Amino acid sequence: MKLVLLYLDPGSGSYLVQAIIAAVLGGLFYIKSAWRKIRTLFSREKKNQENEKENA
Amino acid sequence: MPDFTIHPASYRDPSGFVFRHEDQWYRQLNTAYREDYLRLMDSGLYDELITAGLLLPHREVPENFTDSADWFKTLLPEQLTFISLPEEWSPAQLKDAALCTLAITRIAIDHGMILKDATPRNIQFPGGRPVLIDTLSFERYDPARPWVAYRQFCECFLYPLFLHRYYGSGTHRIVSAWPDGIPAAITARMLPFRSRMRLGAWLHVFLPAMISRRTNKDAPLPAFSKTRLLHLLSNLEDVVRKLDSRAFRDPGWSDYYEKSILSKTYLDEKQALFTSMIGGIDFSSALDLGANNGHFSRILAEKGIPVIAAEADWQCVETLYRAGGSESHPIQALCVDIANPTPATGFDHRERSSFSDRAVSDLVVALALIHHLVLGRNIPLPMVARYLARLTRRWLLIEFVPPGDERSMQLVRNKSAYPTPYDEAEFEKQFSAFFTIDDKAPVPGTRRVLYRMRKIPIFA
Numbered sequence: 221m222k223l224v225l226l227y228l229d230p231g232s233g234s235y236l237v238q239a240i241i242a243a244v245l246g247g248l249f250y251i252k253s254a255w256r257k258i259r260t261l262f263s264r265e266k267k268n269q270e271n272e273k274e275n276a
Numbered sequence: 277m278p279d280f281t282i283h284p285a286s287y288r289d290p291s292g293f294v295f296r297h298e299d300q301w302y303r304q305l306n307t308a309y310r311e312d313y314l315r316l317m318d319s320g321l322y323d324e325l326i327t328a329g330l331l332l333p334h335r336e337v338p339e340n341f342t343d344s345a346d347w348f349k350t351l352l353p354e355q356l357t358f359i360s361l362p363e364e365w366s367p368a369q370l371k372d373a374a375l376c377t378l379a380i381t382r383i384a385i386d387h388g389m390i391l392k393d394a395t396p397r398n399i400q401f402p403g404g405r406p407v408l409i410d411t412l413s414f415e416r417y418d419p420a421r422p423w424v425a426y427r428q429f430c431e432c433f434l435y436p437l438f439l440h441r442y443y444g445s446g447t448h449r450i451v452s453a454w455p456d457g458i459p460a461a462i463t464a465r466m467l468p469f470r471s472r473m474r475l476g477a478w479l480h481v482f483l484p485a486m487i488s489r490r491t492n493k494d495a496p497l498p499a500f501s502k503t504r505l506l507h508l509l510s511n512l513e514d515v516v517r518k519l520d521s522r523a524f525r526d527p528g529w530s531d532y533y534e535k536s537i538l539s540k541t542y543l544d545e546k547q548a549l550f551t552s553m554i555g556g557i558d559f560s561s562a563l564d565l566g567a568n569n570g571h572f573s574r575i576l577a578e579k580g581i582p583v584i585a586a587e588a589d590w591q592c593v594e595t596l597y598r599a600g601g602s603e604s605h606p607i608q609a610l611c612v613d614i615a616n617p618t619p620a621t622g623f624d625h626r627e628r629s630s631f632s633d634r635a636v637s638d639l640v641v642a643l644a645l646i647h648h649l650v651l652g653r654n655i656p657l658p659m660v661a662r663y664l665a666r667l668t669r670r671w672l673l674i675e676f677v678p679p680g681d682e683r684s685m686q687l688v689r690n691k692s693a694y695p696t697p698y699d700e701a702e703f704e705k706q707f708s709a710f711f712t713i714d715d716k717a718p719v720p721g722t723r724r725v726l727y728r729m730r731k732i733p734i735f736a
Contacts, residue, residue, distance in 0.1 A: 234422075234426055234427040234484070235421075235422050235500075236487055237426075237427075237483060237484045237487050238422035238423065238426055238500070238504075238508060239422065239499075239500065239504075240483060240487075241479045241480070241483065241508055241511070242422075242500065242504035242505070242507055242508050243504075244479060245479075245504075245507040245511050246503075246504060246507060249507060
């Protein structure tokens with residue numbers, strides 16, 4: 221059954237909204253992945269130190 | 277002269293339309309949709325969506341039933357036995373329909389296509405799970421553009437779910453009030469202050485509410501990309517997943533049978549009577565009115581027939597929907613108030629037919645309902661009888677709850693007036709105008725009586 225609301229004029233307003241949301245989400249994604257990298261870097265150093273201690 | 281009738285709601289999309297021909301629903305595709313349809317079929321998108329159970333399957337029929345010059349193809353979709361409206365869904369159903377829409381959009385993007393509209397009216401629950409029924413919703417995806425249906429998705433799915441999350445009203449009332457979707461500006465004004473603590477509400481409700489919705493055709497469209505769109509989609513999925521009914525787990529009728537002092541023995545006795553009464557008759561569809569958590573709807577569904585379960589309390593409907601029916605014959609769980617059933621709506625009242633027109637079944641079951649209608653809502657017995665005769669094709673299984681019953685007394689405790697006389701003799705007399713009483717048995721341990729009635733064929 222075709223009960224569709226055809227909606228072909230989302231307007232530049234909706235496009236602008238999506239652009240802003242995408243920018244915010246992109247930023248968050250970037251920060252998250254940067255944070256993850258930093259964390260893995262630190263945990264690796266920590267592990268290395270622990271390993272060195274154990275080996276010593 | 278071609279023999280067909282176009283569905284009264286199928287006039288918006290120039291790509292095609294739905295029509296009825298010799299007791300089957302078909303979909304015509306016009307030449308305007310040729311390219312998109314071929315892409316849908318050839319890109320592997322159709323097959324993937326069918327395998328995932330997200331799209332209603334169809335087959336092509338090499339006939340131009342409508343004789344139109346614009347004809348490209350005729351499709352025969354898998355036929356649906358019942359159409360439910362989002363005005364009748366519990367929040368869980370609207371949520372699942374939203375996630376289904378997002379999942380389809382994501383798969384479509386992988387195949388170079390996208391959904392051009394995102395409305396719950398394109399989703400149905402034929403197997404108890406949501407599927408898209410509109411094959412014409414797909415169009416070619418242009419990575420430079422954002423999602424054309426984003427605003428519609430928010431207004432039709434996301435905002436009703438947000439409002440329900442904070443007020444526990446159920447989504448069906450919001451959808452009834454705003455059948456084409458509730459605008460961001462209105463939603464933003466209704467949401468409580470604490471909702472601003474959620475990033476999802478901020479991004480998808482408050483931000484759009486602030487940005488002007490006026491179309492400025494001269495303004496250049498901001499650049500977009502596939503990565504950005506995928507970020508947006510996964511964020512929407514996240515936000516929708518977190519919007520549930522957990523905050524509203526008490527009231528209503530959802531624990532009626534658990535808490536009822538009439539309790540387990542009453543339920544067992546009633547079930548035994550019920551099973552023996554439906555055992556002796558022939559029916560191939562059933563409608564359970566005031567279905568509560570669907571205990572009896574499930575017994576009906578086990579017979580392998582389509583069952584509609586109508587219940588006013590959205591929490592019951594949510595429980596019922598989650599529990600489903602038998603796998604091959606699931607239950608259509610609907611939020612419907614029997615004293616105020618879903619009306620016919622849309623242009624000329626013909627786009628979406630009324631609950632009473634859609635729900636007609638071979639057997640109507642009305643257990644522990646009549647006292648609510650007569651004593652609770654002041655509907656006189658003859659009116660109740662006439663309405664039930666309209667809903668059933670053949671059989672009625674009804675429980676009479678006498679005035680001395682504890683529940684009846686609760687209903688009239690603070691009332692000065694209700695339809696009288698209300699007793700077993702009057703009940704039988706009024707129902708005999710439309711039905712012949714076929715079987716009758718008291719529910720042991722109570723003063724309630726279960727009746728099996730057959731509709732007098734003159735009212736067919």
